Amino acid sequence: MNRGLFRRFCEVLTVQGGLKKTRNVDIDEMVYTFLRSISHNEKNRTLQVNLRRSGETISRSIHRVLKAVIRLNNQFMKKPVPIPTNETSSRWKHFKRCLGALDGTHIDVRPLTEDKPRYRDRKGHLTMNVLGVCIPNLEFVYCLAGWEGSAHDSRVLRDALTRPNGLNVPQGNYYLCDVGYANCPGFLAPYRGQRYHLKEWGTRQPETAEEYYNMKHAAARNVIERIFGILKMRFAILRKATWFTPKEVYRIVIACCIIHNFIKEECGVDEIERTYPDIEPEQHPSADLETIEGTSMQPCATWTQFRNNKATFMWDNRWRS
Numbered sequence: 001m002n003r004g005l006f007r008r009f010c011e012v013l014t015v016q017g018g019l020k021k022t023r024n025v026d027i028d029e030m031v032y033t034f035l036r037s038i039s040h041n042e043k044n045r046t047l048q049v050n051l052r053r054s055g056e057t058i059s060r061s062i063h064r065v066l067k068a069v070i071r072l073n074n075q076f077m078k079k080p081v082p083i084p085t086n087e088t089s090s091r092w093k094h095f096k097r098c099l100g101a102l103d104g105t106h107i108d109v110r111p112l113t114e115d116k117p118r119y120r121d122r123k124g125h126l127t128m129n130v131l132g133v134c135i136p137n138l139e140f141v142y143c144l145a146g147w148e149g150s151a152h153d154s155r156v157l158r159d160a161l162t163r164p165n166g167l168n169v170p171q172g173n174y175y176l177c178d179v180g181y182a183n184c185p186g187f188l189a190p191y192r193g194q195r196y197h198l199k200e201w202g203t204r205q206p207e208t209a210e211e212y213y214n215m216k217h218a219a220a221r222n223v224i225e226r227i228f229g230i231l232k233m234r235f236a237i238l239r240k241a242t243w244f245t246p247k248e249v250y251r252i253v254i255a256c257c258i259i260h261n262f263i264k265e266e267c268g269v270d271e272i273e274r275t276y277p278d279i280e281p282e283q284h285p286s287a288d289l290e291t292i293e294g295t296s297m298q299p300c301a302t303w304t305q306f307r308n309n310k311a312t313f314m315w316d317n318r319w320r321s
Contacts, residue, residue: 001035005266012262016075017068025053025061033058034065038252041236043243066248069255076261078139082173092136094216094314098188099169100135101176101224104153107145108241109249119246121149128246130253131156133167133175134227136220139261142167145253146246153180157187176221182299183307190214191311209315213307216314231260 001009010031013019021027033051036042042050047058080099087093106127111119119126127149133142144160144167160167169175169186176188183189191210206212232238235256244252 013068017071019068030061033061038235038237076258080141097173099173101221102133103224105130105228109246110241111246118148138227139264140257143257146250185303190217209311212315213311
């Protein structure tokens, strides 16, 4: 953040987040302490030395700002809008009515000894499974943190769909997801047994409709991979385990997503995003439809045929891309 953006952030936290100064610490210092903690992953003891404040003052400032940022969730988390039928972008024109992409990522945590088995992921690391949902221009729509690293991605997604204020997917629209999720209404997955990571292609060209579909699917779904990369580059606290409890890490992850959206909204393209390939921001009309429920997350013949038809159409018209 530059000085102007920092002042704007402090103003938003004060007016809309309800952050108030204390007798000994003003708003600017509290926000600076919080941002320094999550951006550089500085421990309380290090902040005490650098800011010349007591450990209790540092801790209180961080948690006050954290609560204020969480209150901005409804304002800065974006509402998804479908890709229109007249879309011309080569990345998204094959996915009409798509809302964006979703995926899970793992954040290192330090749970209690008795909780370690639940937080141990398939690689043996102690992590928290975080579900992220974003729109094409690299802004978060929804984030669900708190699940243990041993939880499967599909289970986390099911929980997001069944929560009262969880993820909503309007009927007739969908998100792009990887093979870790079922190809079912509302969630369009690639074909299994085919190449679907961009790095797997190299100079090789697709030879079947399924391979071509997977290549285009991966190119579009790559936005969620990039937004996770940007988030972890911006906030060092997400790159390795901290001494915060898993419950506190859960709230910090949500706060980082909100701050990311704030920076994106105020700056458009920031310096960290410049390290990733450019994309074309899109603005489309929204739809107000019935939503898909978590209980319907099962593969069905209709949705399989929808994917097959899309793959065939894309393959037949590949020379027009």
